Structure formats: structure tokens, C-alpha cells
Amino acid sequence: MADENWKPKIIAIICNWCSYAGADLAGSARTQYPTDIRAIRVMCTGRVDPLFIMKAFQDGADGVLVSGCHFGDCHYLEGNYKAAKRMFLLKSVLKNIGLDDKRLRMTFVSASEGAKWAKVIEDVVDTITELGPSPLNEFAR
Amino acid sequence: MAEVKKYEEPRIGVFVCHCGTNIAGSIDVKAVMEYASTLPNVVIADDYQYMCSTPGQNKIAEAIEEQKLTGVVVAACSPRLHEPTFRAATKEGGLNPFRFEMANIREQNSWVHMHQPEEATAKAKDAVRIAVAKASLLEDLIPKSVPVEQAAMVVGGGVGGMQAALDLASAGIKTYLVEKDPTIGGRMSQLDKTFPTLDCSQCILTPKMVDVFRHENIELLTYTEVEAVEGYIGNFDVTLRKKARGVLTTEEAEARGFVGGGCNGCGDCEDVCPVIRPNPFELGMSPMKAIYIYHPQVSPLIYTIDFDSCVKCGLCVDVCGDKKAIDLNAVDEFETVKVGTIVLATGYDIFPVEEKHEWGYKNYDNVITSLEFERLICASGPTGGHLIRPSDGATPKRVGFVLCAGSRDNTGVGKPYCSRFCCMYSLKHAHQIIEKIPGAVPYIFYMDIRSFGKMYEEFYYRIQDEGAKFIRGRVANILEDPVTKNLHVNTEDTLLGRPIDVEVDMVVLAAAVQPSEKTEATRRLFGVSCSQDGWLLEAHPKLNPCGTTTAGVYLAGVCQGPKDIPDTVAQAEGAASAASIPIHRGEVELEPYFAVCLEDICAGCGMCVNLCPYQALALVEKDGRRVMQVTEAKCKGCGTCGGFCPGGAIRMQHFTTPQIVAQIDAFLLGGEQ
DSSP states (O other): OOOTTOOOOEEEEEETTTHHHHHHHHHHTTOOOOSOOEEEEESOGGGOOHHHHHHHHHTTOSEEEEEEOOTTOOTTSSHHHHHHHHHHHHHHHHHHTTOOGGGEEEEEOOTTOHHHHHHHHHHHHHHHHHHOSOTTGGGOO | OOOOOOOSSOOEEEEEEOTTTTTTTTSOHHHHHHHHHTSTTEEEEEEESOTTSHHHHHHHHHHHHHHTOSEEEEEESOHHHHHHHHHHHHHHTTSOTTSEEEEEOIIIIITTOTTOHHHHHHHHHHHHHHHHHHHTTOOOOOOEEEEOOSEEEEEOOSHHHHHHHHHHHHTTOEEEEEOSSSSSOGGGGGOSEETTTTEEHHHHHHHHHHHHHHOTTEEEEOSEEEEEEEEETTEEEEEEEEOOOSBOOHHHHHHTTOTTOSOOOOOHHHHHOOOEEEOTTTTTSSEEESEEOSSTTOSSOOOEEOTTTOOOOOHHHHHHGGGOOBOTTOOOEEEEEEESEEEEOOOEEEOOGGGSGGGOBTTBTTEEEHHHHHHHHSTTSTTTTOOOOTTTOOOOSEEEEEEEESSSOOSSSSOSSOOSSHHHHHHHHHHHHHHHSTTOEEEEEESOOOOOSTTHHHHHHHHHHHTOEEEESOEEEEEEOTTTOOEEEEEEETTTTEEEEEEESEEEEEEOEEEOTTHHHHHHHHTOOBOTTSOBOOSBTTTBSSBOSSTTEEEOGGGGSOOOHHHHHHHHHHHHHHHHHHHHHOEEEEOSOOEEEOTTTOOOOOHHHHHOTTOOEEEEEETTEEEEEEOTTTOOOOOTTTTTOTTOOEEETTSOHHHHHHHHHHHHHHSOO
């Protein structure tokens, strides 16, 4: 581990209908969770181009979280299935370039699962903190 | 496509909201505002107590005019709450409303990091930087208006569904009322009396059923289920499965050339039918033939054949004779109808209370559920209204009522929520026993009596005065005396602080309610979310309890959460009103988030065509080569195509690749490293 004060940089790309709403619910319920996450809202995880995630890692992200609706619950019928397939494939790409595939996570958090959202963030932050800074960090700038 | 205005340089205004102390309590708003003013493209940064207030909104409009802004960022609550407000303010200032971006620093920041002011402030700065990056690339978008089909659909023909259908129809809207059972009426038709007025349930329900049946604007589709749903607000195509009924209505018979034929409800067929099976309407407590009606007041009054038990002997066909109403070879039929809006009123089922083994339901003869009690005490029920013990037919004198039977249960077996109407109907049951059986004593085992409605608390006092015994304590177990079949109810009387054992002749479990069996399948068809306990999720728990996140789909009654009859009817009227608005307006605006094909780049590979769940994309020949074409009316803007296009030839409006990449870069490369 690099530095004691090191904080992971984690980006979350989350869907408007389920995970973003779930994250809002965690807020309404004042469920506390770690601060080391920044969210970008898209309408559906189906929108998440694998290149966005590669760009994030290239920019020095320590972890990326993609979160959508549960299977069968997608507001757009099946965007989350397609996203999950892409993330699965992308994980093997990450492994091949020597990046721990645990740095990319896809989760499914519904609009009513505020508590689960908080748990997911805790878990992601723990995982990434354990892995330490991304090896791509030094090339990032 | 609308002309996109070109601006030389982005000029962004950032407005940070205190939200009283909601945000300012853990985030240093001034520091965020000052930081924002240092960001590239930002020409003005300001803060205000409540940005959503009129002075706050005026700040935005004024700044747009004075500073010639090209984009607006408000750092405040969730865009799911106030994006429409600030878009309107942006428009007020003379800018296209889609040149607005929101940074969520309340729900996803100050409220979840209440004790980490430094980190929360840093996170808010990042959020503002990310939003500014996107705002710098936002473009003018024009929402598309589409016409609304002048018809509505209500799914579920219980009291909620009927009320919604009546309201819609009376507002002049053609309404399809779809019910899976052979008759409308729902759960309420199974009840004997209603609390606290003690109205006879059927007596107040059947006039409504008749109104529904007679209404010129209602097309009643009983014994019908929703098979598939396509489309969007204003233009839903709903495919219905009309289950094989085996009996023709007068109209259907006429269509087949049997003028004057069709079922008239005479019941001769039922008399000759040799098949006997349990009656689901009476919860299996009385027999029923394979050709049946639930009760004499059914609407429509047409018999139905249960083809699972029918042996096709043909006796009914013979006795029906010239009416030729029976068709033993009937098959399911499908019909697609176009509607503009939809109300879901799919109701509830009783929690399978046998899962709580300690109370012995289905093991002990004399333990019944409250719904079974309703049928037993009802004059049109299996016993003609004489309450009897199932074990020996005797009249019970001591009856125990176990409240919260599966409700307010955190053991994982029952339901964590309050089912809301069990307290009140159990009080009503206690009253009915005292009234009908001289000398009878009801024992009510309760945790709390929740008599929250109008005249409910008064009703509670009345039952106390009538002599019901109230014992505060959750029932630990019920044991049966194998000889007398009497029951020993064991609990702690928490007011006396000692364990007690009450011997009773019969126990009625006030079972919890749960979403009806078909709710899960139905909600998936309509793209509606559910809360953790399976009830359909409203758009906002307080301010939009009838709406859903799917535009054009509304909720009524218990499918949204447990509620009693007055609340169900009230919500149904609300849902009907909400569902009638788009229809009466005649057109709806769709968010302009659709896909756009960049034809110069598109290689015509067609990968996107199969990815689209809405068949909105197609390959067409243009200038001698294949390119993709979007049907804007079909595109819902999910971006699944845009996330995949190998050439980057699909632009998702408002969520373009440059905009999202700018956000990623702004977070990871733009901050204080």
C-alpha cells in the first residue's frame, strides 16, 4: 500500500431507474456509507460503453462500479442483461492486461434497496482499498 | 431534427443550494461555490438558501440573461426530485431547458456523509466539476409530442379497479376493464360486512358492479389476462388472453348465428353437471360444479366452465338446448387493444399462514383464517351465515382472534409490514359473534390496536363496551385438545406480565396480506418496479402515490400497499384522475433522449438493430450504402445501441459519448490531484 492517507478513486455509472433511485433512497433514509465514490447517471446500464470503463481506468480510476436494475426489472426490458454480458467480457480483458478484475464490479440495486446500495458501496470501497492504487495510476496524467 | 444552436464558448453558471441545513449541515457550501467559480467555463457561481424557491429560480433566470450563459448547473438535491423545476427556470431565462445539469449533493452526499464534513465537501466539489464538464457540452433538444390514444385500461376488477374504470368512463374515456376471474367484485365481494359502519359488503358493492356492467364507455373483459404490453405513454398496445370460458354471451351467440341464444344465467347446466370440486370463492369450504358462477350477484351473469376439471360429458350442452350457449371446444383467444394510459389494481392474496407452524392452521380443524370467517358468517356463505366449528359443526362460544398473524413479523417467516386492516376487521368479527351468538365471548390477542381511520377508534370503544376480551400479547403457540378439539392459546399477557393459557372453541387468524399471485408477472409486463416486500412501487411515496416510474401507468388499491376499502377507493379515484390527464390533453411530450445515427460514420453493420428491445432501429439504403435509421417514436432512449456501436456512430441525445467521457475525465483528471 502506498500512502496511509491514500483514498481510492472509484467511479460509479448507474442507471436512472433503479440504482440511482436506490442511492437516493439511501439518502432519504440517512444510511451512512463511505465517501469514496462519485456517481455518473445514465438512463440505463445498457448505455455503458466498455470504452467508458477503459477510459476511467486509463484516467487512473482505482475502481469502477456499474449498477443497474435486477434482471427482469430493467426499465428498458433488457439493457441490464446486455450490460452484464459486456462487463463479464470486459473483466476478462482487464485480466489480460494485468489489471485485477475485482476493480470492475457490476451490481443490481433496485429503487427500493437503499440499504443494499450502502452495503454495495461499503463492499466496493473495501475491495478497492484492499487492492490499493491502480497500477495504471502513474500513467494517468 | 431541430436545428442545434452553435455557441462559441461554453459559459456555465453554477448555483449551489444550502437546502436549509440539509446540505449546509455537512457540506461547506461557500467553499463549493468558490471552488466552482475557479472551474473552466464557469462565468458565475452563486449560492442560496433554497434554490428551488422563487428567488432561487429567479437567480438562475437572471444569470442566464446577464451572463449569456450556455449551460446551468445546480448543485442541490436529486435530479429525480427537482430537475423539472430547474429546467423550467432555465427555460424562463431563455435557454433550452436541456442545457441544465444537476449535481446531486444531498441524497447522495450530505445525507449519507453526515459526520464527514471534509470528505463530503470534497465529494461535492467533484460532483460540481463533473456536472460542469457535462453542462459545457450540452445541446438544445426539442421534446417530441406524440398523440395519445383516447382509451384507458384498468387491470383488476376489484373495488379499486371498478372505481377507477367508472371514473375514467364517466369522464368520457373508453375504458377496458380487465379481470382474471369470471366476475368483477374482487376480495370485497367475499366479505360479509365492512367496518366501522357495518354495511353489508355485497349490498354496497353490487350497485357498483351493475354500474360497471352497464356503463356505455366500459368494455368489461372478465376471465381475461394481460399477455403482453408494448409501447409507451399514449400508445400502449396491450395483448389480452381471453381465457376459454366455454360459454357464449348473447352477443357471441348472435355472432355465431344463434339469434336469441347465449347464456342467460338460468343455471340448468350447473344442476346437471356431474363434476364436483372445491369452490375457490368459498375458499374450498363448499362444493362447486365444473360449470359455475361464484355467487348469484356475479357480473356479468354468465356461467364459466373450468376446463381443468370438466370431463366433457356434454350433459350441459344437452340441457342448454336451443340457447346453444355452451361450447366445449372453446380455446383461449387473443386480442390486442390500443390504450393511452393504464391503471393497475391487482389487489392482494392472503399470506399462507400455515407457514407459521406454531398456530396450527391446516393442522387443527378449528383454526381458520379471517377470510374463511367472513365466508362462514356471511348469509350467502357455505353455512348460510351460521358460524360453526369445522371439527364438529357446533356453535363456538369462545372464539380467539389472533392479530398480526404473519404481519409485523421479523422472524423471516411472516411479513415485516402492518397489513393495516386486520385490527379493524377483527373488531368487526368480535362484534358479529356477540351479535349472532348469545353468550359468546371473543378473546382478541393483539400487539397494538391500530384504529386510525375516521370513526375507527370509536368503533374500538364500542367493541370494548360490548364485552370483547382484549389480551395484549403475541400468541406463542396454539395447542389442540385431541378429545374436545378445543384450542389452548398460549401467550404472555404483557399488561399483567404473566403467561396465560386461554381455552377457546375456535381460533381466527387475522392473516397478513401479500401481493396477489399474478402481481409479479403483471408488473414485469408493464415495467413497474416493486418495493422490497413485493408491493408495486409508487413514483413518490408522498407526492405521487398513484403514479409509477413508467409514464402512463398508475396504481390503485392494495397492489401498492395494504389499505382498507375507503383508502383503496380514494386512491383509485386519484389514479383515474391521473390517467385521464394525458388522454384529455390529447398529446404527451416525450423526453428527447432518443438515439441519432451519425450517417457519415455508420458502417451499416446492423449490430444495433438486434440489440434494440423496441425494434426502433432498421437498416436502410441511403446514397448507395446501408445506414441505420432510428424511428424516433419507438426509441425510448435507453442507449443500449449507443453503448455497443463499434464505430461510435450512434449519438444518445443528452447522454452522448463526449459528455460521459467528459464527466469521467473531469472526475479523474480535473481535480486537485
